[in-house]
Amino acid sequence: MKMQRIPFYAMVLLLIVAGLVTAWLRHTTTEVPFLPGEQKPVWLVEARIDFMATGGQTTVRLDLPDDAPGFRLIREQAASPGYGFAVLDDNQNRRAEWTRRQVAGPQTLYYNAQYLPTGQNSATTDAEAPKVAEVFWDEPEATAARELLRGALSRSTTPASTARELIKLLSPNSPDQNAQLLLVAEPQRSQLLVKLLNQAGVAARTALGLYLEDARRRQSLTSMVELYTEEGWLLINATTGEQGVPENLLLWSRGENAQLDVIGGQNSRLSFSMIKQTVPAMALSQVQFQDNIFSMLGVYSLPIEEQSMFKLLFLLPLGALVVVFMRVIVGLRTAGTFMPILISLAFLQTSLVPGLISFILIVGFGLLLRNYLSYLNLLLVARIATLIVLVIFLISILSLLGYQMGLNAGITVTFFPMIIIAWTIERMSILWEEEGAHEVLIQGGGSLLVAVIAYLLMSLTVVNHLSFNFPELNLIILALILMMGQYTGYKLSELRRFRSMEQFD
Amino acid sequence: MFISPFKLRRLGMLGMNCRNRDFIGRYNDRRLYPLVDNKLETKLLAQEYQVATPQLRFVVKEQHEISQIEKSLDKLSGFAIKPAKGSGGKGIWVIIKRDGADFIKSSGAKITLEDIRRHMSNTLAGLYSLGGVSDEVIVEDLIEFDDCFDGFSFEGVPDIRVVVFRGFPVMAMLRLATHASDGKANLHQGAVGVGLDLATGRCLNAVQFGKPVYQHPDTKRSLKEIRVPDWRGLLCLASRCYDMTGLGYIGADLVLDANRGPELLELNARPGLAIQVANGFGLLPRLRHIEKLKEKHYRTAEARVDYVMQEFAAKTLL
Numbered sequence: 041m042k043m044q045r046i047p048f049y050a051m052v053l054l055l056i057v058a059g060l061v062t063a064w065l066r067h068t069t070t071e072v073p074f075l076p077g078e079q080k081p082v083w084l085v086e087a088r089i090d091f092m093a094t095g096g097q098t099t100v101r102l103d104l105p106d107d108a109p110g111f112r113l114i115r116e117q118a119a120s121p122g123y124g125f126a127v128l129d130d131n132q133n134r135r136a137e138w139t140r141r142q143v144a145g146p147q148t149l150y151y152n153a154q155y156l157p158t159g160q161n162s163a164t165t166d167a168e169a170p171k172v173a174e175v176f177w178d179e180p181e182a183t184a185a186r187e188l189l190r191g192a193l194s195r196s197t198t199p200a201s202t203a204r205e206l207i208k209l210l211s212p213n214s215p216d217q218n219a220q221l222l223l224v225a226e227p228q229r230s231q232l233l234v235k236l237l238n239q240a241g242v243a244a245r246t247a248l249g250l251y252l253e254d255a256r257r258r259q260s261l262t263s264m265v266e267l268y269t270e271e272g273w274l275l276i277n278a279t280t281g282e283q284g285v286p287e288n289l290l291l292w293s294r295g296e297n298a299q300l301d302v303i304g305g306q307n308s309r310l311s312f313s314m315i316k317q318t319v320p321a322m323a324l325s326q327v328q329f330q331d332n333i334f335s336m337l338g339v340y341s342l343p344i345e346e347q348s349m350f351k352l353l354f355l356l357p358l359g360a361l362v363v364v365f366m367r368v369i370v371g372l373r374t375a376g377t378f379m380p381i382l383i384s385l386a387f388l389q390t391s392l393v394p395g396l397i398s399f400i401l402i403v404g405f406g407l408l409l410r411n412y413l414s415y416l417n418l419l420l421v422a423r424i425a426t427l428i429v430l431v432i433f434l435i436s437i438l439s440l441l442g443y444q445m446g447l448n449a450g451i452t453v454t455f456f457p458m459i460i461i462a463w464t465i466e467r468m469s470i471l472w473e474e475e476g477a478h479e480v481l482i483q484g485g486g487s488l489l490v491a492v493i494a495y496l497l498m499s500l501t502v503v504n505h506l507s508f509n510f511p512e513l514n515l516i517i518l519a520l521i522l523m524m525g526q527y528t529g530y531k532l533s534e535l536r537r538f539r540s541m542e543q544f545d
Numbered sequence: 546m547f548i549s550p551f552k553l554r555r556l557g558m559l560g561m562n563c564r565n566r567d568f569i570g571r572y573n574d575r576r577l578y579p580l581v582d583n584k585l586e587t588k589l590l591a592q593e594y595q596v597a598t599p600q601l602r603f604v605v606k607e608q609h610e611i612s613q614i615e616k617s618l619d620k621l622s623g624f625a626i627k628p629a630k631g632s633g634g635k636g637i638w639v640i641i642k643r644d645g646a647d648f649i650k651s652s653g654a655k656i657t658l659e660d661i662r663r664h665m666s667n668t669l670a671g672l673y674s675l676g677g678v679s680d681e682v683i684v685e686d687l688i689e690f691d692d693c694f695d696g697f698s699f700e701g702v703p704d705i706r707v708v709v710f711r712g713f714p715v716m717a718m719l720r721l722a723t724h725a726s727d728g729k730a731n732l733h734q735g736a737v738g739v740g741l742d743l744a745t746g747r748c749l750n751a752v753q754f755g756k757p758v759y760q761h762p763d764t765k766r767s768l769k770e771i772r773v774p775d776w777r778g779l780l781c782l783a784s785r786c787y788d789m790t791g792l793g794y795i796g797a798d799l800v801l802d803a804n805r806g807p808e809l810l811e812l813n814a815r816p817g818l819a820i821q822v823a824n825g826f827g828l829l830p831r832l833r834h835i836e837k838l839k840e841k842h843y844r845t846a847e848a849r850v851d852y853v854m855q856e857f858a859a860k861t862l863l
Binding site: 371417419420474526527529530531534535538539541542543 | 563670755757
């Protein structure tokens with residue numbers, strides 16, 4: 041016996057672990073939340089392009105973020121009536137392109153995208169180290185740059201520290217005359233820094249970032265500097281010297297490409313507005329991970345009609361668990377083993393109180409009719425067939441009455457499985473004749489009690505959410521059922537049934 | 546209100562879960578169930594194994610046979626009509642004598658041949674069978690009750706339930722009908738359960754509705770005087786039911802016939818647990834004890850009965 045138990049408990053353990061691990065994997069890879077109603081913040085960023093069309097063919101290209109560190113693109117769309125729109129993806133450089141054959145006058149184009157902050161902010165690396173761009177200066181800037189670099193390089197060891205020293209020297213209140221000279225020649229601080237870094241043999245480029253602040257309008261991109269270090273590209277704010285990508289910075293474009301390109305227009309202007317939204321984590325997960333293996337194994341890929349069927353189906357194991365618990369551990373007597381689950385499933389459709397009332401009414405009337413049938417001495421099959429027909433009539437009458445009285449619950453009664461009800465009435469009636477009304481009340485009450493408990497559990501939103509989105513959790517229920525199947529201890533009801541044994545102790 | 550599970554364990558009480566899993570599930574092969582669920586099969590088997598049982602007169606298997614029933618009944622004055630697959634005593638009619646063309650039931654009611662025909666027809670259709678499957682009608686001889694139980698049973702048949710485990714009788718109980726139980730021998734309906742000493746067949750303890758009683762509630766006869774005659778023969782009969790069916794854990798319902806001695810009434814593959822309350826102690830220690838025994842040492846029913854009469858003798862009597 042001992043030998044049989046070890047594999048059994050190993051199997052139970054395996055089921056529990058498999059259920060938990062699969063659920064956890066599903067949670068981490070597809071971000072399906074464990075709790076229903078979980079909300080996640082999402083940035084809705086809108087780029088607005090204004091320009092004056094000159095009347096001919098117009099093509100507008102806008103650089104789009106390729107892979108913004110710390111953010112994930114959820115959804116993007118363009119609002120631009122009359123324009124053809126496409127997102128082009130060449131060399132991992134995403135661009136939005138609007139095209140129109142003939143247009144004149146002021147134009148406004150919109151592109152908006154939802155970004156989910158991921159909090160994962162690792163440096164991006166290129167496959168091979170980028171080439172250092174060659175730098176040309178006119179005199180006297182060339183001398184000033186050389187001087188400035190000599191000073192900065194003498195105080196630094198790494199590309200990052202070189203950049204830091206340069207930013208210090210270029211700061212607005214710097215006394216360095218070389219810096220002043222260079223700033224006059226190249227007022228774009230980030231451009232200047234890129235040039236100087238390249239001259240120092242450090243690969244660098246400009247990047248444009250968007251600082252995200254809730255409900256801001258008419259924002260523009262901030263020019264930043266990226267330099268290549270051993271760990272990959274490092275973002276530096278050329279004004280403040282801050283290193284790394286700040287949490288609220290969406291890196292819009294990097295590299296030298298012009299961020300906005302308008303052909304056939306003038307006075308183009310790019311501005312951004314943004315808003316922080318909260319969206320259900322559940323919906324977010326479904327949009328993002330449609331192609332994930334777990335999503336494909338989940339039920340979302342099925343048509344809605346089948347999904348709602350599975351929604352009920354995945355609740356059944358919990359009902360079965362309740363029945364096993366109430367019968368094996370508590371020792372409640374029910375009419376028919378799994379009748380209570382069917383009743384509770386029907387309650388899920390009708391909601392509790394109308395369901396209870398109509399169930400009791402139908403079974404009550406059914407018992408009265410069955411009482412009459414027993415005088416007819418019909419053969420059993422005919423008797424149950426008669427009951428089925430009568431139950432259908434009863435349900436129709438109740439539904440019609442309910443409808444006339446304005447109760448919609450009457451109609452949902454049809455969710456009760458007809459044949460099961462007919463059998464229940466038959467069994468209850470035989471029980472009544474053989475064991476008396478008391479036993480009918482005990483078993484009928486037991487069935488209803490189990491059904492109500494199962495219903496209350498199954499109607500919890502958490503339970504609904506978990507059973508539908510993490511069907512593998514049913515493996516744990518299976519393990520629990522298997523374990524209860526091994527229980528040979530006393531039932532709660534036996535502690536009462538055998539209470540008179542007290543005297544023999 | 547409740548008894549602690551530790552007390553129940555100390556008393557060795559067998560619970561429902563334990564009975565179903567450790568005994569019925571382990572020792573009763575499902576394929577053998579029809580042998581006990583169908584009284585006709587049990588009876589034919591009993592005849593084959595020479596286990597005493599009320600004499601079978603005839604069997605009705607088809608509806609059309611009912612029209613010729615008169616001829617078969619002609620030879621009998623008193624008889625019992627039973628559904629082969631009935632349970633809990635449902636559908637059993639006991640005819641004690643004739644009154645001209647009519648019949649008198651044990652309750653004194655006068656019935657006609659037509660009533661019997663209708664009853665048989667209902668039975669064949671499965672009115673009394675579990676799940677309503679079609680059934681057969683058994684007609685057998687009446688039991689002439691041994692007068693040793695006079696005054697102990699009211700309006701009904703006293704029977705002896707013996708729980709037989711692997712052929713060893715492990716516990717016995719006499720069930721006495723009362724006015725409260727409406728002539729039925731079911732303990733939960735109010736019959737008196739009398740625990741019997743396995744060594745002597747004498748009364749150990751008696752309960753009604755779970756409470757101890759010392760005299761029959763209707764006849765007021767002291768239960769202490771109960772002593773089942775031919776006790777060893779009765780236990781041997783119960784024990785042989787194991788050889789006959791192969792079911793490891795059964796309840797044998799026996800009666801005492803005045804002329805023929807102990808007879809097997811029916812077998813039950815899922816005997817209830819109330820017998821423990823009647824005896825005042827649990828089955829579990831005895832079952833575990835028997836589990837350890839080697840079957841080949843106790844090949845005959847007599848050897849097994851002698852073993853339990855010695856091993857499980859009660860220390861005190863009521």
